[in-house]
Amino acid sequence: MQILYMYSRQVIQRSFKMATPIRKSVELFYDVVSPYSWLAFEVMCRYQQKWNIDLKLRPFFLSGIMQGAGFHQPGPSKASYMGKDLKRQTDMYKVPFKMPRNPAEVILIKGSLNAGRFLTAVDMNCDQYLEELTRQLFLRVYYRDEDITEPASLMSAAAKAGIPEDLAKQLLSTIKDQAVKDRLRETTQAALDHGAFGSPTIVAHVDGKPQMFFGSDRMELMAHMLGEKWYGPLPELAKAKM
Numbered sequence: 001m002q003i004l005y006m007y008s009r010q011v012i013q014r015s016f017k018m019a020t021p022i023r024k025s026v027e028l029f030y031d032v033v034s035p036y037s038w039l040a041f042e043v044m045c046r047y048q049q050k051w052n053i054d055l056k057l058r059p060f061f062l063s064g065i066m067q068g069a070g071f072h073q074p075g076p077s078k079a080s081y082m083g084k085d086l087k088r089q090t091d092m093y094k095v096p097f098k099m100p101r102n103p104a105e106v107i108l109i110k111g112s113l114n115a116g117r118f119l120t121a122v123d124m125n126c127d128q129y130l131e132e133l134t135r136q137l138f139l140r141v142y143y144r145d146e147d148i149t150e151p152a153s154l155m156s157a158a159a160k161a162g163i164p165e166d167l168a169k170q171l172l173s174t175i176k177d178q179a180v181k182d183r184l185r186e187t188t189q190a191a192l193d194h195g196a197f198g199s200p201t202i203v204a205h206v207d208g209k210p211q212m213f214f215g216s217d218r219m220e221l222m223a224h225m226l227g228e229k230w231y232g233p234l235p236e237l238a239k240a241k242m
């Protein structure tokens with residue numbers, strides 16, 4: 001009886017192992033000042049339960065990437081194309097995007113250093129809020145054309161993300177701490193080390209090897225490499241139709 005019990009346990013364990021493929025990890029490097037990163041962020045959030053992956057959100061600092069990778073400003077034709085491309089893409093992805101009145105000021109002058117540090121502090125201390133805080137910051141910049149540099153702006157995004165006020169205040173008070181600055185720098189460097197030159201940068205770990213993808217429009221290719229199925233940017237609707 002004892003032997004039979006041990007044997008059946010072994011069989012169950014073996015078949016359980018066979019039926020449970022190893023989870024792959026996917027790192028999404030993003031900056032909330034990058035509108036294309038919002039698309040990648042929403043799509044990855046929609047797929048994180050669908051695919052056999054562990055999604056790690058990795059807020060980085062796009063200016064650091066641009067400096068590290070030697071970025072050139074887009075010329076007028078590319079800038080005008082990008083405006084149209086974003087409108088088309090966000091319509092298709094159902095992301096409520098609106099171009100801010102002065103994108104150059106938002107991206108180049110005001111920037112995202114404080115927002116990136118705040119996201120980093122949240123990631124370090126209570127990462128259960130990271131996804132919703134990220135979404136709320138994107139909504140501020142690329143839907144309501146609101147500031148993301150002032151403490152009051154970050155507090156308001158935190159409240160919308162469900163972070164208790166005392167905790168948000170405490171986290172905000174750490175954004176200039178060396179540990180937070182270092183962590184944001186390390187994350188940015190990690191992306192550069194993977195070959196990043198812009199945002200979003202996605203690193204999928206396939207068979208132990210990191211594969212770097214640039215852009216929210218590389219999802220189908222990434223799914224193929226992960227051995228997962230791509231149902232388009234709206235997987236829930238695709239399922240409903242089937």
Ligand SMILES: N[C@@H](CCC(=O)N[C@@H](CS)C(=O)NCC(=O)O)C(=O)O
Pocket residue numbers: 033034035036037197198199200214215216217
């Ligand atoms: N085709 C990409 C474009 C992404 C993109 O242009 N990202 C900008 C920041 S919003 C960037 O990093 N540009 C750097 C580059 O193109 O080298 C997509 O659909 O996501």
